[in-house]
Amino acid sequence: MIWTYRTAVSIALIAALFVINWALDAFVIEYVVRIILQCGINAILAVGLNLINGTTGQFSLGHAGFMAVGAYATAFAVIHLESGLGFSASNIPAPWMQGLLLSVGLLFGALFAGLAGLLVGAPSLRLRGDYLAIVTLGFAEIIRLIFTNTEALGGATGYSGGRPLGLPVYTNFFWVFLWAILLITLIGNFTFSSYGRALRAIREDEIATEALGINTTRMKVLASVISAAAVGVAGGLFAHLMGTIRPDDFKMDRSVAMIVMILIGGLGSVSGAIIGAIFVAVTLEAMRDIQQYRLLAYSLLLIGLMIARPQGLLGSRELRLPAFLRRKRGGAA
Template sequence: MIILDIFNSYFINILVVAGIYVILTLGLNLTTGFAGQVSLGHAAFYAIGAYTAAILSVKFGCSIWITLPISALVTWIIGAILGLPSLRVKEDFLAVVTMGLGLIIQSLMLNLKITGGPMGIGNIKPVSILGHNFSMFNFFILELVIIVILTFTMNRMVNSRFGRALIAIREDETVADTLGINTTKYKVLAFAIGAMYAGIAGTLFAHYFTYVSPDSFGFTESSIILSMVVIGGLGSIKGSIIGAVILSIAPELLRGLKDYRILIYGLLMVIMMRYRPQGLFGENSILNISFKKKNKININKGA
């Protein structure tokens, strides 16, 4: 019975971590998969969400019910602010700029007094209701509810005029401009919403582990999240979810190779780019899917 309880706790812990990555990949896929803006600094917003929740919890005694909406709002605002200048560059230059932003945020976490420096922040309040702390299973159920809400919201967004505008920008930004689409506005919105999803994931991370440190949000983390998006399928919500689950569970199944997971992820990405560049569940052209379903993309002029 004890062995069974340990196994259950271990298994639930893996599912909780996988759920956090699902939220992260959903957000990044909106920015990269649907809007076509490659970001190598997604972990920066993950860190901002986690540290916002940690500071509010430790310094002001806030519970997750307060830190979650505040972290989401803070990362949305910061994502919009940082997105505006960074999205004025394109393609490879954008990837370099976002990577730089990620390194700047991590450096701030390492050096600011309020973030605890290299020691991080501990004693974060666990999730509780009426003074009763959530068990691991209860936390997983809460996380699952949040994932369902965020997935439903993402599905509605990408199938709306907003989503079709992002698809047009991804396929050909010049053509989208000629259609009257404010490309800068839509790209910044996609960047901000993707950052907000990362902030929500960071809040869950902080309250689940009750400790945050800069080591958890480096460039390696951004690379892992991007790998999940690419392997699952660019522009595919289902691909984001399955890619995150597979690549977060795989290291646990192959614990002897856990130290080489970045190497393995890199190799998988090379193989995917060679034989299936659209990912496991992505399509060759998202724009073509829209034409097949609706015969045309219904984007009103001046969107």
């Protein structure tokens, strides 16, 4: 019974995505579509970052680095898969093949970003608070400098796969939101599982959690790997939307933008992270008309929001939404 329900929901979802994708393509200008796609990509970023920063309470300032790894790995994989399979400018893959190539690339992106999360997380997650923030920031800078200095990946000018028209623009509504729903469901379920409870326990009191027999370092590294992998997928989608990936796009500003998303939405809340992600993607673009005062207005808006709702738009200090979901889930089970 459950299975048929799930299957039905999945099929309906995919069909809906497909129809919306078609409708956007046919009726909506590219500018607006682009912003919608950025909402989806930001949502993955925010939910991914939220797992480690919000749920586990380990403040990372370095997720732009994982995004970079995901972006480069995805782009590299797609470009080489294409040339390996004999596709070229004159032999463009069919739309379904494009999506398949992109998705395989995204798996590579997730894999490498996850590995980076492991490499960075294993040593640094033994630290706490400010120290962790500084160490993750340092790692992100190292990752960015590695890309800046790798000639094969375009160096400072950025990676375009050696093609005049840049990386193929395969990122569209269907694939962004399919991956977004997939990852958000996955991370959502993880957050509300026994693992998620352990992560929240670490956030509340690490020593007490350790005393309960939970290997806190292992749990934190696990959260870091999943978080990095999700952010890596977002990076891959970003790469194939932009057409060029530049090391400069993965500076600390990017990490800060991600943190703004989860703070706006409510730290530790999955749906809050999504709302924050959409807020960040839409607000700046919506303020285009006021030209150079845009960033000023944006900053004031953020300050105002933080004064009015320091807990974020959705999340309360007790993180109402997860609690609410947990209760309901308990009731259903």
